[in-house]
Amino acid sequence: MGAGLHRELRPREPRSTSIDLASNDYLGLSRHPEVIEGAAESLRRWGTGSTGSRLVTGTTAEHEQLEAELAEFVGAPTGLVFASGYAANLGVVTALSGRGSLVVSDAGSHASLIDACRLSRARVEIAPHRDVAAVDRLLSTRAEERALVLTDSVFSADGDLAPLAELHRVTRANGAILVVDEAHGIGVRGDGGRGLVQEVGLDGEPDLVITATLSKALAAQGGAVLGDARVRAHLIDTARTFIFDTGLAPAAVGAARAALRLLRREPAMADRVLERAADIARVAGVPAPDSAVVSVVLGSAEVAYAAARECRTRGLDVGCFRPPSVPAGTSRLRLTARADLTPAELATIATVLGEVLAGARGPAVPA
Numbered sequence: 233m234g235a236g237l238h239r240e241l242r243p244r245e246p247r248s249t250s251i252d253l254a255s256n257d258y259l260g261l262s263r264h265p266e267v268i269e270g271a272a273e274s275l276r277r278w279g280t281g282s283t284g285s286r287l288v289t290g291t292t293a294e295h296e297q298l299e300a301e302l303a304e305f306v307g308a309p310t311g312l313v314f315a316s317g318y319a320a321n322l323g324v325v326t327a328l329s330g331r332g333s334l335v336v337s338d339a340g341s342h343a344s345l346i347d348a349c350r351l352s353r354a355r356v357e358i359a360p361h362r363d364v365a366a367v368d369r370l371l372s373t374r375a376e377e378r379a380l381v382l383t384d385s386v387f388s389a390d391g392d393l394a395p396l397a398e399l400h401r402v403t404r405a406n407g408a409i410l411v412v413d414e415a416h417g418i419g420v421r422g423d424g425g426r427g428l429v430q431e432v433g434l435d436g437e438p439d440l441v442i443t444a445t446l447s448k449a450l451a452a453q454g455g456a457v458l459g460d461a462r463v464r465a466h467l468i469d470t471a472r473t474f475i476f477d478t479g480l481a482p483a484a485v486g487a488a489r490a491a492l493r494l495l496r497r498e499p500a501m502a503d504r505v506l507e508r509a510a511d512i513a514r515v516a517g518v519p520a521p522d523s524a525v526v527s528v529v530l531g532s533a534e535v536a537y538a539a540a541r542e543c544r545t546r547g548l549d550v551g552c553f554r555p556p557s558v559p560a561g562t563s564r565l566r567l568t569a570r571a572d573l574t575p576a577e578l579a580t581i582a583t584v585l586g587e588v589l590a591g592a593r594g595p596a597v598p599a
Protein backbone atom coordinates (compact mmCIF):
# COMPACT_ATOMS: atom_id res chain seq x y z
CA MET A 233 0.00 0.00 0.00
CA GLY A 234 1.55 3.35 -1.08
CA ALA A 235 2.15 6.31 1.20
CA GLY A 236 -1.07 7.87 2.45
CA LEU A 237 -3.20 5.17 0.77
CA HIS A 238 -3.96 3.00 3.77
CA ARG A 239 -7.66 3.10 4.69
CA GLU A 240 -8.84 2.94 8.23
CA LEU A 241 -12.19 2.75 9.95
CA ARG A 242 -12.77 5.59 12.36
CA PRO A 243 -15.21 5.18 15.23
CA ARG A 244 -18.30 7.35 15.05
CA GLU A 245 -19.99 8.82 18.10
CA PRO A 246 -23.80 8.99 18.26
CA ARG A 247 -23.66 12.73 18.98
CA SER A 248 -20.53 14.26 17.55
CA THR A 249 -19.57 17.84 18.30
CA SER A 250 -17.68 18.02 14.99
CA ILE A 251 -19.10 19.87 12.01
CA ASP A 252 -20.08 17.37 9.36
CA LEU A 253 -18.61 18.15 5.93
CA ALA A 254 -18.05 14.51 5.06
CA SER A 255 -21.44 12.89 4.83
CA ASN A 256 -23.96 12.84 2.01
CA ASP A 257 -26.72 14.02 4.34
CA TYR A 258 -27.18 16.99 2.01
CA LEU A 259 -30.44 18.22 3.46
CA GLY A 260 -29.44 17.48 7.05
CA LEU A 261 -32.50 15.26 7.45
CA SER A 262 -30.97 12.09 8.89
CA ARG A 263 -31.82 13.22 12.43
CA HIS A 264 -34.94 15.19 11.61
CA PRO A 265 -37.75 14.23 14.04
CA GLU A 266 -40.23 13.63 11.20
CA VAL A 267 -37.81 11.34 9.37
CA ILE A 268 -37.03 9.43 12.55
CA GLU A 269 -40.77 9.14 13.28
CA GLY A 270 -41.40 7.97 9.69
CA ALA A 271 -38.81 5.22 10.18
CA ALA A 272 -40.19 4.31 13.62
CA GLU A 273 -43.79 4.07 12.39
CA SER A 274 -42.83 1.70 9.57
CA LEU A 275 -40.65 -0.27 11.94
CA ARG A 276 -43.49 -0.71 14.44
CA ARG A 277 -45.93 -1.61 11.68
CA TRP A 278 -43.84 -4.03 9.61
CA GLY A 279 -41.05 -5.16 11.93
CA THR A 280 -37.30 -4.85 11.64
CA GLY A 281 -36.62 -6.54 8.32
CA SER A 282 -38.38 -7.27 5.06
CA THR A 283 -37.89 -10.98 5.91
CA GLY A 284 -37.12 -12.02 2.36
CA SER A 285 -36.88 -11.09 -1.28
CA ARG A 286 -39.62 -8.75 -2.44
CA LEU A 287 -40.80 -11.59 -4.69
CA VAL A 288 -41.20 -14.02 -1.81
CA THR A 289 -42.23 -12.18 1.33
CA GLY A 290 -41.06 -8.65 1.14
CA THR A 291 -43.36 -6.31 -0.82
CA THR A 292 -45.35 -4.11 1.50
CA ALA A 293 -47.85 -1.49 0.43
CA GLU A 294 -45.32 1.03 1.71
CA HIS A 295 -42.64 -0.18 -0.72
CA GLU A 296 -45.06 0.48 -3.55
CA GLN A 297 -46.13 3.84 -2.16
CA LEU A 298 -42.48 4.90 -1.91
CA GLU A 299 -41.90 3.76 -5.50
CA ALA A 300 -44.85 5.77 -6.77
CA GLU A 301 -43.81 8.84 -4.78
CA LEU A 302 -40.20 8.69 -5.96
CA ALA A 303 -41.26 8.21 -9.57
CA GLU A 304 -43.70 11.10 -9.40
CA PHE A 305 -41.03 13.31 -7.78
CA VAL A 306 -38.49 12.86 -10.58
CA GLY A 307 -41.12 12.73 -13.34
CA ALA A 308 -40.74 9.06 -14.25
CA PRO A 309 -43.69 6.74 -14.92
CA THR A 310 -42.67 4.03 -12.43
CA GLY A 311 -40.13 3.08 -9.80
CA LEU A 312 -38.63 0.02 -8.19
CA VAL A 313 -36.68 0.16 -4.93
CA PHE A 314 -33.62 -1.91 -4.13
CA ALA A 315 -31.69 -2.56 -0.92
CA SER A 316 -29.08 0.02 -1.93
CA GLY A 317 -28.15 2.39 -4.73
CA TYR A 318 -25.27 0.03 -5.48
CA ALA A 319 -27.71 -2.85 -5.97
CA ALA A 320 -29.97 -0.64 -8.12
CA ASN A 321 -27.08 0.14 -10.47
CA LEU A 322 -25.93 -3.48 -10.68
CA GLY A 323 -29.51 -4.57 -11.24
CA VAL A 324 -30.49 -2.17 -14.01
CA VAL A 325 -27.27 -2.40 -16.00
CA THR A 326 -27.10 -6.19 -15.96
CA ALA A 327 -30.80 -6.49 -16.76
CA LEU A 328 -30.69 -4.10 -19.72
CA SER A 329 -27.40 -5.30 -21.25
CA GLY A 330 -25.83 -8.75 -21.44
CA ARG A 331 -23.87 -10.71 -24.05
CA GLY A 332 -24.11 -9.26 -27.51
CA SER A 333 -24.71 -5.71 -26.32
CA LEU A 334 -22.52 -2.65 -25.82
CA VAL A 335 -22.20 -0.62 -22.61
CA VAL A 336 -20.55 2.79 -22.82
CA SER A 337 -19.69 4.34 -19.46
CA ASP A 338 -18.23 7.76 -18.62
CA ALA A 339 -14.70 7.53 -17.18
CA GLY A 340 -15.97 9.30 -14.05
CA SER A 341 -18.90 6.98 -13.38
CA HIS A 342 -19.34 5.75 -9.82
CA ALA A 343 -17.73 2.47 -8.69
CA SER A 344 -21.14 0.78 -8.64
CA LEU A 345 -21.59 1.52 -12.36
CA ILE A 346 -18.06 0.27 -13.02
CA ASP A 347 -18.87 -2.97 -11.21
CA ALA A 348 -22.15 -3.15 -13.12
CA CYS A 349 -20.15 -2.99 -16.37
CA ARG A 350 -17.92 -5.81 -15.17
CA LEU A 351 -20.94 -7.97 -14.37
CA SER A 352 -22.82 -7.09 -17.55
CA ARG A 353 -21.06 -9.58 -19.89
CA ALA A 354 -21.45 -6.90 -22.54
CA ARG A 355 -18.64 -5.29 -24.51
CA VAL A 356 -17.69 -2.36 -22.32
CA GLU A 357 -16.20 0.90 -23.57
CA ILE A 358 -15.12 3.70 -21.25
CA ALA A 359 -15.68 7.11 -22.82
CA PRO A 360 -13.45 10.01 -21.72
CA HIS A 361 -15.08 12.13 -19.02
CA ARG A 362 -18.05 14.19 -20.34
CA ASP A 363 -17.03 13.49 -23.93
CA VAL A 364 -20.30 13.31 -25.89
CA ALA A 365 -18.55 13.05 -29.28
CA ALA A 366 -16.69 9.95 -28.05
CA VAL A 367 -19.96 8.39 -26.89
CA ASP A 368 -21.48 9.16 -30.29
CA ARG A 369 -18.52 7.55 -32.06
CA LEU A 370 -18.67 4.43 -29.92
CA LEU A 371 -22.40 4.05 -30.43
CA SER A 372 -22.49 4.79 -34.14
CA THR A 373 -19.66 2.38 -35.01
CA ARG A 374 -20.97 -0.54 -32.95
CA ALA A 375 -21.91 -3.90 -34.36
CA GLU A 376 -24.25 -4.74 -31.47
CA GLU A 377 -27.93 -3.97 -31.74
CA ARG A 378 -28.51 -3.11 -28.08
CA ALA A 379 -26.50 -0.41 -26.33
CA LEU A 380 -26.59 1.31 -22.97
CA VAL A 381 -24.90 4.57 -21.97
CA LEU A 382 -24.06 5.09 -18.29
CA THR A 383 -23.28 8.31 -16.47
CA ASP A 384 -23.61 9.96 -13.08
CA SER A 385 -25.67 13.17 -13.31
CA VAL A 386 -23.47 14.80 -10.66
CA PHE A 387 -20.09 13.07 -10.55
CA SER A 388 -19.31 11.87 -7.07
CA ALA A 389 -15.62 12.80 -6.85
CA ASP A 390 -15.56 16.25 -8.49
CA GLY A 391 -19.22 17.26 -8.15
CA ASP A 392 -19.31 18.33 -11.82
CA LEU A 393 -22.35 17.77 -14.05
CA ALA A 394 -22.88 15.41 -16.96
CA PRO A 395 -23.90 17.03 -20.28
CA LEU A 396 -27.23 15.20 -20.07
CA ALA A 397 -29.11 16.94 -22.89
CA GLU A 398 -26.36 16.32 -25.46
CA LEU A 399 -25.77 12.81 -24.17
CA HIS A 400 -29.44 11.97 -24.49
CA ARG A 401 -29.50 13.40 -28.02
CA VAL A 402 -26.70 11.10 -29.24
CA THR A 403 -28.03 8.17 -27.25
CA ARG A 404 -31.44 8.51 -28.88
CA ALA A 405 -30.00 9.16 -32.33
CA ASN A 406 -28.12 5.88 -32.03
CA GLY A 407 -31.03 3.83 -30.68
CA ALA A 408 -29.48 3.30 -27.25
CA ILE A 409 -30.76 3.74 -23.68
CA LEU A 410 -29.31 6.31 -21.29
CA VAL A 411 -28.95 5.34 -17.62
CA VAL A 412 -28.41 8.34 -15.34
CA ASP A 413 -27.30 7.88 -11.75
CA GLU A 414 -28.90 10.73 -9.78
CA ALA A 415 -27.32 9.77 -6.43
CA HIS A 416 -25.92 13.28 -5.98
CA GLY A 417 -28.51 15.09 -8.08
CA ILE A 418 -31.70 14.38 -6.18
CA GLY A 419 -32.29 16.88 -3.38
CA VAL A 420 -29.75 19.25 -4.91
CA ARG A 421 -30.44 19.95 -8.60
CA GLY A 422 -33.75 20.55 -10.41
CA ASP A 423 -36.91 22.24 -9.16
CA GLY A 424 -37.04 21.62 -5.43
CA GLY A 425 -34.40 18.89 -5.71
CA ARG A 426 -36.09 16.80 -8.42
CA GLY A 427 -32.73 16.07 -9.98
CA LEU A 428 -30.68 17.09 -13.00
CA VAL A 429 -32.76 15.00 -15.41
CA GLN A 430 -35.81 17.09 -14.51
CA GLU A 431 -33.76 20.30 -14.62
CA VAL A 432 -32.73 19.73 -18.23
CA GLY A 433 -36.25 18.71 -19.25
CA LEU A 434 -35.61 15.01 -19.84
CA ASP A 435 -38.03 13.70 -17.23
CA GLY A 436 -40.40 11.12 -18.61
CA GLU A 437 -38.33 10.32 -21.72
CA PRO A 438 -38.94 6.65 -22.53
CA ASP A 439 -35.31 5.89 -23.42
CA LEU A 440 -33.85 7.31 -20.22
CA VAL A 441 -33.65 5.44 -16.91
CA ILE A 442 -32.79 7.12 -13.62
CA THR A 443 -31.09 5.39 -10.73
CA ALA A 444 -31.14 6.91 -7.28
CA THR A 445 -29.99 6.31 -3.76
CA LEU A 446 -32.13 6.89 -0.70
CA SER A 447 -29.02 7.22 1.45
CA LYS A 448 -27.91 10.75 0.61
CA ALA A 449 -30.36 13.68 0.43
CA LEU A 450 -33.21 11.36 1.41
CA ALA A 451 -31.42 10.48 4.64
CA ALA A 452 -32.40 6.80 4.66
CA GLN A 453 -30.85 3.76 3.03
CA GLY A 454 -31.64 1.95 -0.21
CA GLY A 455 -31.80 2.66 -3.92
CA ALA A 456 -34.26 2.94 -6.79
CA VAL A 457 -34.60 2.59 -10.54
CA LEU A 458 -37.08 5.08 -12.03
CA GLY A 459 -38.33 4.79 -15.58
CA ASP A 460 -40.69 3.20 -18.06
CA ALA A 461 -43.16 0.54 -16.83
CA ARG A 462 -41.59 -2.03 -19.19
CA VAL A 463 -38.20 -1.44 -17.55
CA ARG A 464 -39.76 -2.00 -14.11
CA ALA A 465 -41.41 -5.23 -15.22
CA HIS A 466 -38.18 -6.43 -16.83
CA LEU A 467 -36.20 -5.70 -13.65
CA ILE A 468 -38.66 -7.68 -11.54
CA ASP A 469 -38.22 -10.59 -13.94
CA THR A 470 -34.46 -10.46 -14.40
CA ALA A 471 -32.50 -8.13 -12.10
CA ARG A 472 -30.55 -10.44 -9.83
CA THR A 473 -29.94 -7.78 -7.18
CA PHE A 474 -33.71 -7.42 -6.93
CA ILE A 475 -34.68 -11.09 -7.13
CA PHE A 476 -31.99 -12.53 -4.86
CA ASP A 477 -31.68 -9.74 -2.31
CA THR A 478 -33.82 -9.09 0.75
CA GLY A 479 -36.28 -6.25 0.18
CA LEU A 480 -35.54 -2.78 1.46
CA ALA A 481 -35.99 -2.64 5.26
CA PRO A 482 -39.29 -1.11 6.41
CA ALA A 483 -37.59 1.57 8.54
CA ALA A 484 -35.63 2.76 5.49
CA VAL A 485 -38.85 2.92 3.46
CA GLY A 486 -40.56 5.00 6.15
CA ALA A 487 -37.58 7.32 6.54
CA ALA A 488 -37.25 7.94 2.80
CA ARG A 489 -40.97 8.67 2.47
CA ALA A 490 -40.82 11.17 5.33
CA ALA A 491 -37.73 12.88 3.87
CA LEU A 492 -39.42 13.16 0.50
CA ARG A 493 -42.50 14.71 2.14
CA LEU A 494 -40.28 17.27 3.86
CA LEU A 495 -38.49 18.13 0.63
CA ARG A 496 -41.81 18.62 -1.16
CA ARG A 497 -43.01 20.86 1.66
CA GLU A 498 -39.80 22.89 1.69
CA PRO A 499 -38.33 22.85 -1.83
CA ALA A 500 -35.98 25.74 -0.97
CA MET A 501 -33.85 23.23 0.94
CA ALA A 502 -32.31 22.21 -2.38
CA ASP A 503 -31.26 25.81 -3.15
CA ARG A 504 -29.75 26.14 0.29
CA VAL A 505 -27.42 23.19 -0.35
CA LEU A 506 -25.92 24.99 -3.36
CA GLU A 507 -25.69 28.28 -1.45
CA ARG A 508 -23.79 26.61 1.41
CA ALA A 509 -21.54 24.82 -1.10
CA ALA A 510 -20.66 28.22 -2.60
CA ASP A 511 -19.87 29.53 0.92
CA ILE A 512 -17.52 26.60 1.60
CA ALA A 513 -15.86 26.90 -1.81
CA ARG A 514 -15.17 30.58 -1.21
CA VAL A 515 -13.27 29.95 2.03
CA ALA A 516 -11.45 26.99 0.45
CA GLY A 517 -10.32 29.19 -2.45
CA VAL A 518 -11.90 27.05 -5.16
CA PRO A 519 -14.69 27.88 -7.65
CA ALA A 520 -18.30 27.46 -6.48
CA PRO A 521 -19.48 23.99 -7.50
CA ASP A 522 -22.63 23.02 -9.40
CA SER A 523 -23.50 20.54 -6.65
CA ALA A 524 -23.06 19.90 -2.94
CA VAL A 525 -19.55 18.55 -3.53
CA VAL A 526 -16.64 20.94 -2.97
CA SER A 527 -13.49 19.30 -4.19
CA VAL A 528 -10.19 20.74 -2.95
CA VAL A 529 -7.41 19.03 -4.89
CA LEU A 530 -4.14 18.97 -2.94
CA GLY A 531 -2.04 16.57 -5.03
CA SER A 532 -0.31 13.80 -3.13
CA ALA A 533 -2.23 11.32 -1.02
CA GLU A 534 0.02 12.08 1.97
CA VAL A 535 -0.69 15.82 1.88
CA ALA A 536 -4.45 15.29 1.48
CA TYR A 537 -4.54 12.72 4.25
CA ALA A 538 -2.58 14.96 6.65
CA ALA A 539 -4.87 17.91 5.86
CA ALA A 540 -7.97 15.78 6.46
CA ARG A 541 -6.56 14.58 9.78
CA GLU A 542 -5.78 18.15 10.83
CA CYS A 543 -9.34 19.26 9.95
CA ARG A 544 -10.76 16.41 12.02
CA THR A 545 -8.54 17.21 14.99
CA ARG A 546 -9.88 20.76 14.83
CA GLY A 547 -13.52 19.71 14.69
CA LEU A 548 -14.29 19.52 10.96
CA ASP A 549 -15.26 16.13 9.62
CA VAL A 550 -14.11 16.05 6.00
CA GLY A 551 -13.80 13.41 3.32
CA CYS A 552 -10.43 12.55 1.79
CA PHE A 553 -10.41 10.98 -1.68
CA ARG A 554 -7.23 9.21 -2.78
CA PRO A 555 -6.40 6.67 -5.50
CA PRO A 556 -8.10 4.48 -6.61
CA SER A 557 -11.16 6.68 -5.99
CA VAL A 558 -9.43 9.50 -7.92
CA PRO A 559 -6.43 9.55 -10.31
CA ALA A 560 -2.91 9.62 -8.79
CA GLY A 561 -1.71 13.16 -8.05
CA THR A 562 -5.26 14.48 -7.54
CA SER A 563 -5.86 13.43 -3.95
CA ARG A 564 -8.18 15.86 -2.33
CA LEU A 565 -10.37 16.97 0.49
CA ARG A 566 -13.95 16.33 -0.45
CA LEU A 567 -16.23 18.65 1.43
CA THR A 568 -19.98 18.27 1.21
CA ALA A 569 -22.41 21.06 1.94
CA ARG A 570 -25.57 20.64 3.97
CA ALA A 571 -28.68 22.79 3.73
CA ASP A 572 -28.76 23.21 7.52
CA LEU A 573 -25.24 24.58 8.15
CA THR A 574 -25.55 27.52 10.56
CA PRO A 575 -23.73 30.89 10.37
CA ALA A 576 -21.69 29.90 13.45
CA GLU A 577 -20.67 26.63 11.79
CA LEU A 578 -19.75 28.48 8.61
CA ALA A 579 -17.53 30.84 10.61
CA THR A 580 -15.68 27.90 12.19
CA ILE A 581 -15.33 26.26 8.78
CA ALA A 582 -13.78 29.46 7.41
CA THR A 583 -11.20 29.66 10.20
CA VAL A 584 -10.20 25.99 10.26
CA LEU A 585 -10.18 25.42 6.52
CA GLY A 586 -8.33 28.67 5.87
CA GLU A 587 -5.52 27.69 8.24
CA VAL A 588 -5.30 24.00 7.30
CA LEU A 589 -5.30 24.68 3.57
CA ALA A 590 -2.68 27.43 3.89
CA GLY A 591 -0.41 24.87 5.56
CA ALA A 592 -1.20 22.11 3.04
CA ARG A 593 -0.67 24.30 0.00
CA GLY A 594 2.54 25.85 1.35
CA PRO A 595 3.72 29.41 0.75
CA ALA A 596 2.46 31.12 -2.39
CA VAL A 597 5.10 31.03 -5.14
CA PRO A 598 5.74 34.52 -6.56
CA ALA A 599 4.90 34.77 -10.27
Ligand SMILES: Cc1ncc(COP(=O)(O)O)c(C=O)c1O
Nearest residue numbers: 316317318342388415445447454
Ligand atom coordinates in the same frame (compact mmCIF):
# COMPACT_ATOMS: atom_id res chain seq x y z
C1 LIG B 1 -22.93 8.16 -7.72
C2 LIG B 1 -23.29 7.08 -6.76
N1 LIG B 1 -24.02 6.04 -7.18
C3 LIG B 1 -24.37 5.04 -6.37
C4 LIG B 1 -23.98 5.02 -5.05
C5 LIG B 1 -24.37 3.86 -4.19
O1 LIG B 1 -25.47 4.17 -3.40
P1 LIG B 1 -25.74 3.41 -2.05
O2 LIG B 1 -24.81 4.01 -1.04
O3 LIG B 1 -27.16 3.66 -1.75
O4 LIG B 1 -25.44 1.97 -2.27
C6 LIG B 1 -23.24 6.08 -4.54
C7 LIG B 1 -22.88 6.10 -3.11
O5 LIG B 1 -21.83 6.26 -2.67
C8 LIG B 1 -22.87 7.13 -5.42
O6 LIG B 1 -22.13 8.15 -4.99
